[in-house]
Each structure stands twice: as C-alpha cells, then as structure tokens.
Amino acid sequence: MQISGAPTPTLPRKRGREPLECAAMFLWADLVDLVRRPFTSLRVIDDRRRLRDGLLALALSVTLPAVTSELAALGPFRPPANPGSLPSLTAQGADIYARWVYQHRFLLPVYGVLISAILWVAAAGLIHLIARTLGGHGDYRGYLKLAGFAALVGLVSLPLSLLDAWLKLQGNAQAELAIGQLLGVLGLGVFLWQNALLVFAARTHYGISTERAIAAVIGPLGAVAVLAVALVVLAVILAIIAQQAPGS
Numbered sequence: 001m002q003i004s005g006a007p008t009p010t011l012p013r014k015r016g017r018e019p020l021e022c023a024a025m026f027l028w029a030d031l032v033d034l035v036r037r038p039f040t041s042l043r044v045i046d047d048r049r050r051l052r053d054g055l056l057a058l059a060l061s062v063t064l065p066a067v068t069s070e071l072a073a074l075g076p077f078r079p080p081a082n083p084g085s086l087p088s089l090t091a092q093g094a095d096i097y098a099r100w101v102y103q104h105r106f107l108l109p110v111y112g113v114l115i116s117a118i119l120w121v122a123a124a125g126l127i128h129l130i131a132r133t134l135g136g137h138g139d140y141r142g143y144l145k146l147a148g149f150a151a152l153v154g155l156v157s158l159p160l161s162l163l164d165a166w167l168k169l170q171g172n173a174q175a176e177l178a179i180g181q182l183l184g185v186l187g188l189g190v191f192l193w194q195n196a197l198l199v200f201a202a203r204t205h206y207g208i209s210t211e212r213a214i215a216a217v218i219g220p221l222g223a224v225a226v227l228a229v230a231l232v233v234l235a236v237i238l239a240i241i242a243q244q245a246p247g248s
Helices: 020-036 038-048 051-072 088-103 108-133 140-170 173-206 210-244
Strands: none
Touching (some): 020 038, 038 140, 038 173, 051 140, 108 140, 108 173, 108 210
C-alpha cells in the first residue's frame, strides 16, 4: 500500500535464511529509507519484514551506543564543569555522582543495554494492550517488530557519539562540551521522532485513528519517563550513600 504522491521505498521483499551480514545490509537500507521517507517506509516494513528483523534492529539500536560508551570510558576522569557556580550541596552531589559514574563506567553501558531492551519490549507490550482495548486488531509480534525499527532510528546520532568518544579519549574538554550539548539536542529530536514513528506504527498496524494511536503511545511513554527519572534519582542516592559509607 502506498501513500498518494510518495514513491515506494526500495525495500526488498521478505527474505529467506540469509547470513547475518546480509541482514545487516538490509537493516542499513531500512534505516536510510526511514530517514528519507519514514512513514511510507514504516508501512512497507510492516508488510514485508519479520519479527526477527525487528528484534535485530532493536538489538543494534541498544548495543552500538553501548560500544561507543565503552570506548569513551577509556578516557580520563573529568570533574563536573564550573562547580563553583553551584550551591555547595549541589556541587558536592554532582562531584560524588561524577566519581561514581567513572568508577562504574565500564559496567553502566552493559546495564544500559539490558534496561533499554527491556523498556522497549515493555513499552511495545503496553501500547499493544492499550491499542487493543481501544478497538485495534493487530498482534503484539507485529508491533514489536515495528518498535524495533523505530528504535533503529536512534542510530542516526551514532557518528556524533563516536566523535564525542574520540574527544573524551583525546582529553579535549572544550570541544567535548560543545559536542555533548549538540548530542543532547539531537537526542531530544530523535526521541520525538521515534515516538512519532510509534504513533504512526500503532495507527497503521492496529487500524485505529490517530487520536487513539497517540493515546496508546503517550501512556506507556509517561510510565517509561517516570521510571527513567526514578532510576536516575536512585543512582544519585546510592552514589552519595556509597561515598559516605565508613571506610570508603
């Protein structure tokens, strides 16, 4: 099915048992099409891709950023910038948190992979339940596949993440700060883009209205956001407790 006036993306049809490297090439083509024609490509992906393709896309979307984080972890420790401009208690907490992150810098990306994968799968499940409750007719496997490809879009920031990791290794604090700010802006844009794809995927896959698709996505999104904030707060508290423990 093709949107009026839009060319159909050049996605190959369903595949047989191709090697992993061929699957990676197809995923690269899918990513390019999702960047060029996101909504048309997502509709074609829903028709032609399999669950394993979506799971592979999800796996790449959470593991490749973790690899860049591991590379950046090889760099030296950097205390928080301009601590003197912060209140004393805030500056102390920021310094403790920065040291805790540095001490666990190689382990945190591994946790990030597991938590990110679980959150994507859980969010897809919640969206599925809400969409079915709102009158949708799609299946969970199909929507999980589409969610995996929505997650794949996050790799557009990977080149900038690699540059940030290289700057950390070089110890270029000024350039690293600028790239970090740019990464934050790009990350926000990618986050909004992914959620727009999730809404369109819910509308297409479950055959529901745009309003119901938005309602199905916003609920799990809010739950995931609250959980993420809670995890960050918990990490800060644990870091402070660990630093203040006797013998630390």
